[in-house]
Amino acid sequence: MSNSSTSDLLKPFKLKTKQQELLIRVSILCLVYILAFITRLFSVLRYESMIHEFDPYFNYRTTLYLTQHGFYDFWNWFDYESWYPLGRIVGGTLYPGLMVTAALIYRLLHFLRFAVHIREVCVLTAPFFASNTTLVAYFFGKEIWDSGAGLVAAILIAVCPGYISRSVAGSYDNEGVAIFALLFTFFLFVKAVNKGSLAWGLASAFGYFYMVSAWGGYVFIINLIPLYVLVLLITGRYSMRLYVAYNCMYILGMLLAMQIRFVGFQHVQSGEHMAAMGVFFLMQVFYFLDWVKHMLSDTKLFQEFLRITVTCAVAAGGIALGVGMASGYISPWTGRFYSLLDPTYAKDHIPIIASVSEHQPTAWSSFMFDFHILLFLFPAGLYFCFKRLSDATIFIVMYGLTSVYFAGVMVRLILVATPAVCLISAIAVSATVKNLTVLLRSKNKVAQIGSTKGTSSAKASSKASLDQSQPFQKNGAMALLFGAFYLLSRYATHCTWVTSEAYSSPSIVLAARGAHGNRVIFDDYREAYFWLRQNTPPDAKVMSWWDYGYQITAMGNRTVIVDNNTWNNTHIATVGRAMSSYEDEAYEIIRSLDVDYVLVVFGGVTGYSSDDINKIGGGVFPVIKEPDYLVNGEYRVDKGAAPKMLNCLMYKLSYYRFGEMMTEYGKPPG
């Protein structure tokens, strides 16, 4: 009696299987969305909500300007407060996507009457877009394989350290938004190729436009997609859907991309974008041939025609390219991207590019650190994709392989490889788990079939053998499932640990352990900048090394001589020369630049190391000779140091009144 009443009560809540499935999926996606956001909040909880590092301060300052002065002034902004006396044309030398996005979110929140400060919006933009990336990953996985793979992909990408490294709260940099735009563009394009609809092609063009406005890495998209189209053409998968999708995306995307002043006419002039144009023309040739084939009924004639046309077309393309490159209209590949194709090029020819720490080649421990077990699942996923070849799986395989190869060349590009690795591993995990659970749940059904189809002897015997091995199979499947679950939980632990220890330091506030184990926080940078802001006249000019330029303009609100944009090497070398010369020479240089204050970062008490100032200064001004500062080939700062070192400006500024400072308790001062 009570049973029926409770079941009557629960009747409106009883869901059909499809509805149950939908509920599970939506709840998982909501939880993953929240997870992706909160795992990036370590530094906000430990320190406070502030912008990290150096480059994001420039982005923050431009966003501030945008919200205060509007889009027209921002787009035409000439910044006279940095690179004094040269100034900087900001509107034409940045990618506006990030700033415009943050400003739009700010406007929206204000419209809904949430009076937040723009800094909070900037700090939390990256985690917000990381959560959106997980949603896009779900839809992408669903497009390539099925919804199970989509869910696993969303989960994996929510915590993957490779992505977290550049999208923690406070890391207000282009990559935070760019990875979302990258995955979104790829998803829309693959959807357009699968459906063959013009609407999806249009959407992918707009997605590409967003990507171009957000990051210089859009070159990867504009080369991967033509390569993918070429592979499809070669393997005989040409179809009308591909034609519609690629044409729409390329033409519209190119036109839209030219609206960004920083990109300008590169889509028709630069060698890096020529692959897309070449494939575009090749597509037209394919379409033409298809139409001729349709019209002609004689195959032999068609073969002849085919051969002649292809030869002519390729020859014409080759000649056009040659003429373009020879006349200088099409510029060759820039050093930055050329070093990806020929990795030994940078080391021999452009030492500046080779010396940046982010551009170093990757050791396997860096891969392990950023991907953990995804590396093991990657080849399995590759195999699954090859078993079920379709236009979409070919795309994800190509994206995965090219991005993993480039990640091996440069550490920084692990970020670009992360979505591909997560997706392919998700396919492996999802397919395996699906097989195992099917095995686990199939026990009853097989027994039934075995009893009803007893007439056919062959079938009965096979079913009987299946029944016999059933117990082992079930146990094996259970063991494997537990193994998979354990692996994934280890992955989650690893990711959380990595995020907490390695990727959550704001680097503008430093922390250390004191003598008694208590935590000591060094907020010296911000205190210094605020001192500048409050105690110096508003038109004062500050000279410092270029690392701190963005921070001084953003927080100290004063004009600087050089900053992180490093577009003028001679200007930087002038500053370097001033820092390394004797005080009287330095005074001449400083007066000629109109400088009022000099900022020096000194790490003598905490053990903080920095850059090679006299190398860079000596590169332009031969007056500065590095061996003058050395004693027996090394740098010393005590009494035995070289006289040039003891008397140069930097040394004097750093060690001013150092003798009065106590270093350690009980030891003599200075």
Next chain:
Amino acid sequence: LRREFEIVASSFITNHNSSNTKLFFGDIEFRESQSSFQLFGVNSLPHVRLVGPTAKSLKYDSDVMDQGDFSRLAESMAEFVESRTKLTVGPIHHPPVLSKMQLGLITALLLLCLPLVAKRIFAGETLLHDPKIWLSGAVFVYFFSVSGAMHNIIRKMPMFLVDRNDPNKLVFFYQGSGMQLGAEGFAVGFLYTVVGLLLAVVTHVLVYVKDATAKRLAMLFTLLVSFWAVKKVILLDNWKTGYGIHGFWPSSWN
């Protein structure tokens, strides 16, 4: 290194138009002139040395170039010369990778076989159409990247090092994150690939095997090997980087 030395010498000559005879470049072969080696007091190779005009003794008055400065090859040797002798070498002329003749030959060959290749592609018969080829290519690219082989190529890391304390032992694995040795990269890449491919094999190939015991044995083998490989890689990674990765429990539980 000798080729780089030749490049520096030839650049110096071309830049000064053979008019400046203040600097001479020479090289000594050990088998031919052992006594010269002793004169200079050379103990190890490679060895680059500059003898100034005022040097009285070849062994003590000449400047030796540091081993560490060889990294940038021709450019660093030119800098060494400039800093010690106050003579400029001028811009270094690197010989091009492919000579003009070779380039012309390659382009001609390509143009000739282009129509043939295009026709076969359209017919769908080429080797490119077999998915297995693509699959092995894909796995190779993966192996190459993930094992850090690019890092080894660019930095020219050796396969193994000799242990500094015990010259008879060889060190295959480098302790410290960010750098790796040649053999280390290959070993780790192999372990990764084995696990991934075994999983794929078990799911697809094993279904066709008829014998139940064989199937069970294969499964067991795969499980054990995968487990061992993953454990090995994780142990190796922890040893190499020194990180102690642990979960975070609420502090009220301690």
